[in-house]
Amino acid sequence: MKRIISIALFTMLTAFASAQTYVCPPCNGPSCDTLTFTQPGKCPHCGMKLIKKEEEIKKLNVCFYLYDGIEVLDFAGPLEVFSYAGCNISIVSKTTDPLRAQGVLKVLPTYSIENAPPADIFVTFGGNDDVAANDPEVIKWIQSRIPDTKYFMSVCTGAFILGKAGILDHKTVTTFHNSIENLRKALPNSTVLADKRFVEDGNVLTTAGISAGIDGALHLVEKLRGHDAAIQIAKQMEYDKWVPGEGLVVKK
Amino acid sequence: MKRIISIALFTMLTAFASAQTYVCPPCNGPSCDTLTFTQPGKCPHCGMKLIKKEEEIKKLNVCFYLYDGIEVLDFAGPLEVFSYAGCNISIVSKTTDPLRAQGVLKVLPTYSIENAPPADIFVTFGGNDDVAANDPEVIKWIQSRIPDTKYFMSVCTGAFILGKAGILDHKTVTTFHNSIENLRKALPNSTVLADKRFVEDGNVLTTAGISAGIDGALHLVEKLRGHDAAIQIAKQMEYDKWVPGEGLVVKK
Numbered sequence: 001m002k003r004i005i006s007i008a009l010f011t012m013l014t015a016f017a018s019a020q021t022y023v024c025p026p027c028n029g030p031s032c033d034t035l036t037f038t039q040p041g042k043c044p045h046c047g048m049k050l051i052k053k054e055e056e057i058k059k060l061n062v063c064f065y066l067y068d069g070i071e072v073l074d075f076a077g078p079l080e081v082f083s084y085a086g087c088n089i090s091i092v093s094k095t096t097d098p099l100r101a102q103g104v105l106k107v108l109p110t111y112s113i114e115n116a117p118p119a120d121i122f123v124t125f126g127g128n129d130d131v132a133a134n135d136p137e138v139i140k141w142i143q144s145r146i147p148d149t150k151y152f153m154s155v156c157t158g159a160f161i162l163g164k165a166g167i168l169d170h171k172t173v174t175t176f177h178n179s180i181e182n183l184r185k186a187l188p189n190s191t192v193l194a195d196k197r198f199v200e201d202g203n204v205l206t207t208a209g210i211s212a213g214i215d216g217a218l219h220l221v222e223k224l225r226g227h228d229a230a231i232q233i234a235k236q237m238e239y240d241k242w243v244p245g246e247g248l249v250v251k252k
Numbered sequence: 253m254k255r256i257i258s259i260a261l262f263t264m265l266t267a268f269a270s271a272q273t274y275v276c277p278p279c280n281g282p283s284c285d286t287l288t289f290t291q292p293g294k295c296p297h298c299g300m301k302l303i304k305k306e307e308e309i310k311k312l313n314v315c316f317y318l319y320d321g322i323e324v325l326d327f328a329g330p331l332e333v334f335s336y337a338g339c340n341i342s343i344v345s346k347t348t349d350p351l352r353a354q355g356v357l358k359v360l361p362t363y364s365i366e367n368a369p370p371a372d373i374f375v376t377f378g379g380n381d382d383v384a385a386n387d388p389e390v391i392k393w394i395q396s397r398i399p400d401t402k403y404f405m406s407v408c409t410g411a412f413i414l415g416k417a418g419i420l421d422h423k424t425v426t427t428f429h430n431s432i433e434n435l436r437k438a439l440p441n442s443t444v445l446a447d448k449r450f451v452e453d454g455n456v457l458t459t460a461g462i463s464a465g466i467d468g469a470l471h472l473v474e475k476l477r478g479h480d481a482a483i484q485i486a487k488q489m490e491y492d493k494w495v496p497g498e499g500l501v502v503k504k
Contacts, residue, residue: 042430071332072331073325073331073332073489076324076325076327076329076357077325077329079325079354079356079357080325080463083324083354083356089356091356091357102331102335103335104335104341104362105328105343106343106359107358107360108350108359110356110358209488209490210488210490210491211332211466211489211490211491214325236462237461237462237463238461238464239462239463240449
């Protein structure tokens with residue numbers, strides 16, 4: 001009898017397994033995201049371990065607020081990370097006119113502040129951050145997003161933009177190494193720390209300069225998607241020296 | 253007499269110093285590159301150590317060849333590095349039509365293959381590299397650039413593009429960790445190594461995947477501009493864990 005049950009169970013499991021659909025963890029790669037597989041294994045395009053289709057998790061919406069004179073690696077590092085984490089990323093600027101990153105890369109924003117979709121995560125970046133921080137219309141728009149945003153993040157001097165919107169008030173934060181003193185002056189009610197790769201304080205994550213945005217984004221993915229997901233993304237990006245948790249998480 | 257000579261020398265040096273003009277090492281930052289200073293010190297915008305105007309070195313021309321479906325960090329990392337090294341970077345694609353990086357970032361190329369200026373350094377990147385590698389017109393154009401190019405560099409699967417143009421023949425090279433075997437098949441006359449952050453073989457530098465492009469670009473800057481320049485850029489980018497020379501330089 002035991003044997004008959006075992007055979008029946010094996011048959012059922014086989015039938016279940018054969019009906020199973022596997023997908024590549026979403027990475028916004030045009031060659032990957034539309035493929036399905038009938039067996040587990042690795043994606044032949046990007047090499048990521050396939051997951052069961054029903055394991056696909058709700059895509060988080062992320063707003064990248066860009067402006068003319070933005071630092072290219074500030075946003076490209078987190079863009080790579082959030083993309084591999086399967087997020088829906090919206091590229092937003094004040095208008096949809098072309099802007100220039102790093103003085104040389106012309107970028108066409110997908111949305112303006114008139115039609116940008118709501119976001120779970122709202123991120124600002126460094127460079128000529130005054131373009132955004134000193135624009136009352138932009139700051140007012142960012143403030144209007146506060147109620148619906150779950151996490152705010154800034155990279156480098158993007159902290160000055162969140163700061164201007166009041167989002168960093170009474171928070172412990174960090175920024176680009178050369179802007180620590182200026183941020184202290186700009187935010188007398190905040191605690192601005194130097195020599196931290198990132199600082200997470202509640203739902204606000206601020207990072208040090210430029211490349212530190214990669215670490216901040218990986219930390220946020222680790223928090224929202226789990227350690228294994230973040231490790232897999234770091235490996236995919238060959239960001240070999242990533243040290244999970246190499247930042248300050250403020251305990252309340 | 254000695255004292256008189258000393259005073260005269262001091263006066264001359266003071267006069268020379270007061271006539272001296274200092275500039276920020278070029279970083280393509282619109283707020284930095286047009287500023288001049290009469291005293292040594294740090295740039296108030298980006299914090300880089302000011303250099304004497306006459307120490308400004310000939311700007312190297314770098315061609316970034318982009319295509320639709322390109323991986324964003326593949327090119328953004330080196331763009332940040334070469335930008336801080338003061339290079340003239342041209343963003344080139346087959347046409348000047350908008351392309352999409354990482355599936356979400358719309359980029360407007362500055363030049364097409366019809367009008368791209370000559371370059372000292374020619375760089376290709378990974379992603380949907382077939383778009384470029386399988387386009388005979390693009391490959392023919394890249395081949396036409398060989399005589400005037402001093403250095404070729406590829407990031408990630410950008411190696412398949414240089415490979416298709418014959419630039420990697422009989423060279424020792426590397427690529428994205430998941431594409432090592434495929435590159436071996438594509439380039440039977442080359443030696444394709446795994447587990448190398450970058451490989452430099454003569455005037456060809458190939459890197460591992462995605463974030464390894466930052467290391468490759470820093471290595472090339474170190475080679476062309478010296479160790480101190482590369483260290484200064486890594487520090488500026490807060491790429492703290494950069495290990496200079498962490499790659500293979502093939503000795504002939």
